[in-house]
Amino acid sequence: MNQPGDSYHFDDGSAPTCAVEGAVSAPVPLEGIRGKLTCKAPLASYTWFKTGGPADWLFEPADLEDLKMFLERLGGEVPVMALGLGSNMIVRDGGVPGVVVRLGKAFAGVQHSGDMELTCGGGASGILVASTARDLGIAGLEFLRGIPGTVGGFVRMNGGAYGREVADVLVDCAVILPDGAFVTLTAAELDYGYRHSALPDGAIVVSARFKGRPGDPAEIGAEMERIAAAREASQPLRTKTGGSTFKNPEGHKAWELVDRAGCRGLTLGGAQVSEKHTNFLINTGTATSADIEGLGELVRDKVYAATGVSLEWEIQRVGRP
Numbered sequence: 414m415n416q417p418g419d420s421y422h423f424d425d426g427s428a429p430t431c432a433v434e435g436a437v438s439a440p441v442p443l444e445g446i447r448g449k450l451t452c453k454a455p456l457a458s459y460t461w462f463k464t465g466g467p468a469d470w471l472f473e474p475a476d477l478e479d480l481k482m483f484l485e486r487l488g489g490e491v492p493v494m495a496l497g498l499g500s501n502m503i504v505r506d507g508g509v510p511g512v513v514v515r516l517g518k519a520f521a522g523v524q525h526s527g528d529m530e531l532t533c534g535g536g537a538s539g540i541l542v543a544s545t546a547r548d549l550g551i552a553g554l555e556f557l558r559g560i561p562g563t564v565g566g567f568v569r570m571n572g573g574a575y576g577r578e579v580a581d582v583l584v585d586c587a588v589i590l591p592d593g594a595f596v597t598l599t600a601a602e603l604d605y606g607y608r609h610s611a612l613p614d615g616a617i618v619v620s621a622r623f624k625g626r627p628g629d630p631a632e633i634g635a636e637m638e639r640i641a642a643a644r645e646a647s648q649p650l651r652t653k654t655g656g657s658t659f660k661n662p663e664g665h666k667a668w669e670l671v672d673r674a675g676c677r678g679l680t681l682g683g684a685q686v687s688e689k690h691t692n693f694l695i696n697t698g699t700a701t702s703a704d705i706e707g708l709g710e711l712v713r714d715k716v717y718a719a720t721g722v723s724l725e726w727e728i729q730r731v732g733r734p
Contacts, residue, residue: 447475465504468513485593497563507733535565552628565618580605591615653696
């Protein structure tokens, strides 16, 4: 029986089990699987908050075919969750049940695939996508420079910044469902709303096509620099944070409501509402995920009491309490 932190690249075809109380055994033979499977894998180092418990199993596929084979063997019987940069996520202290899939270098490429079009791997960063578009003279994707995450995450959540969002530029995306089925979904089929899509739970975005318009690389670069400078000036980028905590309610800015409720600098355990930008929570160094989530709920209560507005979480909260 395997121990926490044990990793496997292949075996004789037998299904591994994890010797940790409460962990879900991965009912999948590893024969032919070329990726890395880790039992009770710590996730805190993969998140911006640097908090949270382990995944029952962490799978890092070698490539697309490897991921498809692995999920086909799971057959949709085990919970599956994709993990990108961990920038807009709280992993709860009890860890994540089932299998967490982390896309590596094989899914991080960006290619020029058509007229003013890029095909981007699900693990590619927003900065890489925007920079590649700049070099090719493709305008309209500069805002991706301001989204701290990977293609898979911001396609799922219709990520946006500085007046633009993914729904404005997405052509379609390639998705693997939890049972291993491979589908292509258009932007219309994702039924995008504000920080929302109809992408099924457990589905993993492995690539996406974005379309821009002709532009001058120098002007595109200048806009990217403006976005980077604006983020640096207004957001606590050099702290352990998770990005924007709450969605902007219609007709309001979340940070203004938090500020109006007197929550700037509010603390709970090792978690704090940022003094620099009140829609950011930060780990001051000793926070648990429970501290961070609890502080968020405290802020929601105070905002509702002061303004009558109920803030909705933008940060994804996953795992066992």
